[in-house]
Structure formats: structure tokens, C-alpha cells
Amino acid sequence: MKKNRPFYYLFPSFFVILGVIFIPLLYALFISFIDLTKNVRKLDNPDLWNFVGFENYKNVLTSSEFFPSLWKTFYFTITSVGFEFVIGLAIALILNEQFKGRGIVRGLMLIPWAFPTIVNAVLWKWLYDADHGTITGLFAKLGLTEGYANVFASSFSAMNAIIVADVWKNTAFISLILLAALQSLPKSVYEAANVDGANVFRRFFKITLPLLSPAIMVALVMRTMEAFKVFDIIYIMTGGGPAGGTRTLSFLTYESSMMFSKFSYGSSIALMMSVFIMIFALIYIKILYRNVE
């Protein structure tokens, strides 16, 4: 009786996680090895149990859309997380200093982070609007573009426009983690460095950065995993366009399965994408374990 106790405590969570995550995950694997298109009710059809082997994977890898999507996903991830880190670290360093109204500014900094992703996408799409957007207008006024230009007309500028929007929202997350880590740094180390006459830059590179590195790693890996899955903001801002120019892997999966009903093809893209996420996840778990020990 006593031995069974943890089971009762764990059962509800096992039930939900198995039913909604684990079994569907296996089901996704199954779907990727059969040929499921159009009608999802077709699963009753015994023909369907004919496995097509790696056919779907082969089709994905030989398609003209997979590798461009993969590179776009990497471009988005590296660029946005890179900017989020640099700006986020700068904000954390500033907000760690003493100044009047520090508490209020720290609170305000949370706002973009709490902003719903869809609303963020809508907001920036409007700012970039080709007919009357504020940013488009500002660019025109500053002479950066000839009149009101359409940011979403070229793949390159469309992707960068999305990155700017993503950076605005998610920088706060990195700042938050780094600010918390900064506050827990021992003051004595800095005082010793001050006595030794180390200047601001030396102190930053020789003390702050190394001491922050565990928190930096956690923040970077968490953001990388999120950025690699980017979907919502692209769905609203460009719908993957122009001509697939902002079609990341998540969007390609969505487009194949939900718009063109190629469920098996979509599943194999999603599973290949998971391999990358798994690599990031393993790095993350490794860091967590090193921190604990």
C-alpha cells in the first residue's frame, strides 16, 4: 500500500502527458511513414496501413522548399537571438546601476515580454505598412527609401522586419534573466578589482562576463529553442511570403499540412525540425546539470 503511493500522485500527470504529448508524438512518427493526405478519416481505410517507408522524407529532402526554409530558420534564429542578447545585456547592465525610478523602469521593461505575440505582430505590421506605416514614413522622410517603400516586397527586408519585431518583444526575457543574475553577483569581487585599479572594460570582460556566463548560456539556449520554432509572428506579418521568402520550417510544416492537407509530408518536416530542437535541448539540460552540481 505504502509503496504505491507515488503512483496516485503521479497518475494524473502521466495520463495527460502520455495522452496529449507522448502518444501523439508516436502518432506523428507513424503518420510520417504512411501516406495521409486530404481526408483525415482515411485512417479507417486498410490501404493506408501500407507503409511508404522513407518516401515522405525523401520527398521533403528533394523538394525545392526544404533547404531554403532550413537556412531561413537558421538566419532568423541566429540574427534575432544575437540582437536580443546584445541589447538585452546592455539593458540589464544599465538597469543594474543606481538611478532614480529604477523600480519603475524595471517594471516597464516587462511590458514587451508580456505583450501577446499576435498583437506584437499586428503592431509591427501596421508600423511597416506600405501605404501609411510610421516606420515606412520615417524611412521616406529620412531619405532612406524613395518615398513609401514596401518592406514586405523583398525576402531580405521582410525577414529583417520580422526580426526587428521579434527582437523588440523578446529582448526583455534575456534582460530579465541577466538582471537577476547580475544582482546575485558578489560585490566583494568588484571592490577588490577597484582597488587593483581595473577599468570599466577590464572589469566587464574579466569579471562580469565570466560570472554571468551560466545565466547567459541558459538564456541563449532557451531563446534559441523558441526562435527556431518561430511561427505566429510570420503567420501574421507575411504569411511566409514574399514567394516563400520568410517561410521558416514551422511555417512550411503548417502550410504543407494545414493548407495543402499533406499531413504525412508535413509530419516528416516537423520531425526533422525536432532533431535540431533536441540538440538544443540536450545542450540546455547539460548546462542545467552543470549549474546544479
Next chain:
Amino acid sequence: MKRTRKQQALIYVGVMAVLVFTLAPIFLLIMATFSSGSDLNERTLHLFPAHWTFDNYSQIFSGEASDGSLPPFLTAMKNSLVISLSTTLLSLFIGVFAAYAYARFRFRGQKPLLISILGFRMVPEIVLLIPLYVIFARMEMINQRSTLVLIYTALNLPFVIWMMQGYFRAIPEAIEESALIDGVSRLGILFRFVIPLSIPGVVATAIYVFLLSWDEFMFANIFTSTYDAKTITVAISEFSKRGMVDFGMQITGGFLASIPPILLALFFQKFIINGLSEGSDK
């Protein structure tokens, strides 16, 4: 460390830059909600609306555009509220028991199980979208708020369990041992001592789950097609007039939809910052 006046001034310049970066887009958003549709279509850059108006607000609350293409905004807000609150309560309720078992019981396979739970948190949602769509479509569970609650609960559970077991572990076991000797049951201990002692952790976790559920779009977009179930994120993505995006409505709706999460974040700022920093090294 004493600072020179120049250094102090530099810090204030930095703070101003942070404030502009953070607040400028939101300022433009709020001003736009008070602008008329024709002003929004002008090619002039206004910091403030050319003509102040509440038309966007009255239109969004009346739930009707001139051509009846507006999704009922209040229904969508209510759906989001019901779904997010239910998800928060359900995942916390289920998660608390599991977290307690991981924190206090010893059983075989404990460590691998706990790590695989963290692994489940890493599964990309889009992988689950296709099988869940096939399963729920066949079970005719599309267009139900409870389906979304179930999905969100499953997605958030690993996080809840992981966070809560960390907080539970931090509570000294001695308190529980003396209670056990006094004949208080395990469940009694959990509800009378362990949970009350980890309230900051419970609050931080609850807010994360609420914010994530409020924010969710991909599943909500696929799993709801009627207004009875559509969430606010889906409704906002659909504001349009004759196939054209209606920015006035989208932006006003978006602003209103951002108020609950922003208020939560500002109000529970301390919990969130502490929760994040503790969560990141647990």
C-alpha cells in the same frame, strides 16, 4: 563606488534609451486606437491623433463593423479568459501532486522520469499539431474550449512540475516530519504546509501558465472555427474589412487583449523576476 557627474549622466542617457526602445511602439499603438480610420490611412506622421475619437472602441464593443465582418470581440475575450484560467487551475492542480511526489517520495526511475518530463517541454508544438488535429477531428472534439484546455494543460504540465518540485524541495523536510508524527496525512501536509510555504512559487508558475495560454495562437487557430470557441488571438488575426486588414480594429483589439497580461506582469513583477531567476538555475 562613487560616480562622477559624467558617469551618472551617462547612465541616465542609457535609461532614456531603454525607455524609448520599450515604450515607443506601445505609445504609437495607443495613439492609433484613438485615431479615425481615415487618419490612419493618411501619409502624415502624427505623434498624436489628428482628430481624437473613440470610434474604434465603440465599434469593437458593439461587435459589428459596417459590413458585419467583425468577430464578436467580447466573446473572444471571454473564451480566452475561460480557457487560460481553466488551464492554469488544471495544470497547477495536477502538477502540484506530481511535483510533490518527485520532491518527497523515493521511487524507482525517479530521476530519469523527471528528466524525461523536462524533455517533453522541449517537444516543438508543431509536431503535435498534426497528430492532435487528426485525433481530435476524428473524435469530433474540434471547436470546443475544453479541447484547448486539455492541450494547453499538457503542454504546460512539464514546466509546472519542474518548477514546483524545485520550490517544494527548498522547504525543510523537518516541518513535515513532525506533522507526520502528529498523525497528519500526506495530503494534509501538502495542502496545509507545503503549498502555503511555496506561495511565491505557485503564483509565479500560475502567471507563466496564464500568460502562455493567453498568448497561444497556433492550436487555437486550427482547433476553433466558430465564434463560440475562438480565442482573442485568433479573433485579432481575423479583423478585416472586405478582405483588407482593418488596422484600426486590429490595433484597438490588440491593445485591449494586451491589457490583462501586462497588468499581471506589472502587478506580479517581483514574483516573475524571482521565479525566472530561480527557474533558470534549477
